[in-house]
Amino acid sequence: MLNKVLHVILLFFVSCSGNSDSMISPETEVAIIPSNLSLTIDVLGLDTENPNGDGSGTITCKATAFNAVTYGFKIENEAEVKSASGELDYTFSREGTNNYLVTVFAYSSTGHTISLFKTITVYVGEKPLKLVWSDEFDVNGEPDDSKWGYDLGNGCPNLCGWGNGEKQYYTNRPENVKVEDGVLKITAKMEAYQGFNYTSARLLTKDKYEFTYGKVEVKAKLPSGSGTWPAIWMLGANIDTVGWPACGEIDIMEHWGHNPKIVSSATHTPACSGGCSGTKVGETTVNDFSSGFHVYGLEWTEDALHFSLDGTILYTYKPDVKDSNTWPYTKPQFLILNIAMGGNWFTIDENFTESTMEIDYIKIYQ
Structure with a gap:
């Protein structure tokens, strides 16, 4: 009699364990959130004599982040430019010394994103006319x-x-x-x-x-x-x-x-x-x-x-x-x-x- 009771309990335990395992889908995706986003911006020709660049208006942007597979850059209100490497070269055309907002986005493999922005000052010299x-x-x-x-x-x-x-x-x-x-x-x-x-x-x-x-x-x-x-x-x-x-x-x-x-x-x-x-x-x-x-x-x-x-x-x-x-x-x-x-x-x-x-x-x- 005791053996039969133990056998019934064992079957019930195995059955319950099987149903619990079937509730977890192997395809359930875990969100990956980028982190530690950083942005460096180098202005071409910047030195002590040219604190806002050499007048070419060219900058180089470099972004890094954990768990990021691609990046996007926005200069002011212009359209976002995607970059797999996290790097972007850009040349401003407006003459004079002006402030510009640069925003970078880091995207993970699950499409999640974080962003960071910086304001930079860039000098653009007068271009020779043709x-x-x-x-x-x-x-x-x-x-x-x-x-x-x-x-x-x-x-x-x-x-x-x-x-x-x-x-x-x-x-x-x-x-x-x-x-x-x-x-x-x-x-x-x-x-x-x-x-x-x-x-x-x-x-x-x-x-x-x-x-x-x-x-x-x-x-x-x-x-x-x-x-x-x-x-x-x-x-x-x-x-x-x-x-x-x-x-x-x-x-x-x-x-x-x-x-x-x-x-x-x-x-x-x-x-x-x-x-x-x-x-x-x-x-x-x-x-x-x-x-x-x-x-x-x-x-x-x-x-x-x-x-x-x-x-x-x-x-x-x-x-x-x-x-x-x-x-x-x-x-x-x-x-x-x-x-x-x-x-x-x-x-x-x-x-x-x-x-x-x-x-x-x-x-x-x-």
């Missing part, structure tokens, strides 16, 4: 059609008077535009043509050359005569989709014949454009505007627009708050050269016959 586009107008005849197109007519029916009450009819005839003796000549004339009393030309690089950021230099001699309105300017290449002024306008040089010695630069944005009393305008006096050549310049960076005359900066547009209303200058723009005649707010001298703007060269550096 000539990326130019026209020196060395071949007589028509302007190079691989570089220049034309606006023709008076803007009708959609924008008669080109939105300003202008009186000219734009053509591409040699009477109004030609290359001669090493310069581009745009001539505004009083003549009856296509129902208008004045003709002129408006050249543009739209769909041929458009760029974002850079330095523009235009060596020009301006026309004279009350009623003339020559301009060297730029418009956002997205104007056909977003319209004006959302595309942004940059007037490198504008001149009005009725105010002969004053040359101006201006910006037009959704925040302030056209007749807005706050339109940003920089003016300077140029006594020999029509008898001598001057270099009208623009330096366009991510932060500001610097307008210059013969290499001297005269006016800067740098809004404190940069958004789509005040700073639409983050997308490509194209160049425009023209002489308009008349406008909504000024008249043309009845004795005007013709006058010419001469362009010696245009150079764009980046």
